[in-house]
Amino acid sequence: MKRTASAAKRSRSSAGSRAEPKTRSAASFVLCVSNRRYPAALEPLKVYRALRDDAARRDGFVRVIDESGDDYLYPKDYFVPIELPMSARRALALA
DSSP states (O other), rough: OOOHHHHHHHHHHHHHHHHSSOOOOOOEEEEEOOOOTTTTTTTOEEEEEEEOOOOHHHTTTEEOOTTSSSEEEEEEEEEEEOOOOOHHHHHHHHH
């Protein structure tokens, strides 16, 4: 028996959400307000991409893609979360 388009859509979307746990790939943006102990890796007043990492957050850290281009953990008080307009988010995602 052939499935209808709506049945197939429901099947794929609900299975995908259960099978794929949330990862740390969900990104947000933060403003660096301090670079104590990490002057080569962080620039004050620069916007950085922060990756979701619930374990790090519970321990007082934030996972940030720093000047090296890799993601590392830094104290969360070095950053302030910021909301950006969609056009700015797209531009930073491409950079």
